[in-house]
Amino acid sequence: MTYQETINYLFTRLPMFSRIGAAAIKKDLHNTIALCDALDNPQQHFKTIHIAGTNGKGSVSHMLAAILQTAGYKVGLYTSPHLHDFRERIKINGEMITEEYVIGFTKRIQPQIDLIEPSFFEITVAMAFEYFAKEQVDIAVIETGLGGRLDSTNIITPELSVITNIGWDHMNLLGHTLEKIASEKAGIIKQQIPVVVGETLPETKPVFEAKATAMQAPLHFAYEQFSNLKKETVDHKLLLDINETASNKQLHYTLDLPGIYQTKNILTVLSAVRQLQQLNFSITEAHLQTALASTKKINGLHGRWEVLQSNPTLVLDVGHNEDGIKQIVAQLAESSYRQLHIIIGMVKDKEVEKVLALLPQDASYYFTKAHIPRALPETDLQQKAAAFNLNGICFENVNAAIANALQNAQKEDLVLVCGSVFLVGEVEWSMERGE
Known part of the structure; x- marks a missing residue:
């Protein structure tokens, strides 16, 4: 098959949420586990950061990947959906997965496709995990698709879990209350793995606290660690003054993502970086400055104002x-x-x-x-x-x-x-x- 024939096969042969909606969603992780078992569980061979949330998870994922790459790490990035090219979903250091790899993987996985009838998303998750393992990334930033608890990506044990926020979306799949939606997103919280939560509401904060306590997972609220002092937009760039609560230090950043909603996402990113530094990732203030000013250029995030x-x-x-x-x-x-x-x-x-x-x-x-x-x-x-x-x-x-x-x-x-x-x-x- 050519690349275009392969993509047409993946888009039409497999149930795809963007085309058919809820019918494409599998209600458990069985297929993803089976696929990854057939591939020798590639997700166990590299470190990960797992990111969920209603809004902002794409921006947070791209900023964290840019920061880690700037700090000298080989970084995988898995996000969805794509805008123009399927390969946007799977990147290493800002470079998309090759067409040849997509073709080869799809050919190799066809017996499993025929056997277990996986969804499009389940196949792409398995493809990303195998690609990152074969390319020996130092760490991969993995964005959930929908929810968290039953999301196909939720077979990883990350170094850090991140939940950006909770809002009204996909209620037909995640639940019709903010507590239920938060509970699904909180499904990415793992035993003793630190978790950063970007924003909470009165209905959602107790959900995260209860889940983190049950999992003995250290819980950090980004808005308690950092706060915005001042923002300004100049030449389609966002200039921010941020206060770090513990040190009372003022931090100054220029973002090439000008949407003012990035004033919330940046707090989540900074809180996540502090946790990564605690985990002995070598990230300096200079790395932050450089990466945040060039996130679009480093790994091609589009469509955010x-x-x-x-x-x-x-x-x-x-x-x-x-x-x-x-x-x-x-x-x-x-x-x-x-x-x-x-x-x-x-x-x-x-x-x-x-x-x-x-x-x-x-x-x-x-x-x-x-x-x-x-x-x-x-x-x-x-x-x-x-x-x-x-x-x-x-x-x-x-x-x-x-x-x-x-x-x-x-x-x-x-x-x-x-x-x-x-x-x-x-x-x-x-x-x-x-x-």
């Missing part, structure tokens, strides 16, 4: 759930523009109305969809939006919507693409830029 052009300003953001859209609205409140143009597409299994209720009524809207079966038709989204006095026109694809918005926009305007990771992934502009 990503500015593609100015005059008019065109921004991509993968925010797609209630909490993610709240962060986008907060970002808009701090942005300067004449008129706002919002290009939005969503998937059917999100709480669409809750998202629409948060969006500004004075923006011009361009309703569209990603080309996946789970996508909400743009006409349905337009109809739902009208109930919230959000009015606009429909487009069959995101690139046609962008072209129209840029044509309508004046130089001082802001054009924002949001609502679905898969929608942002179909923006041809960011692919052509190749950043």
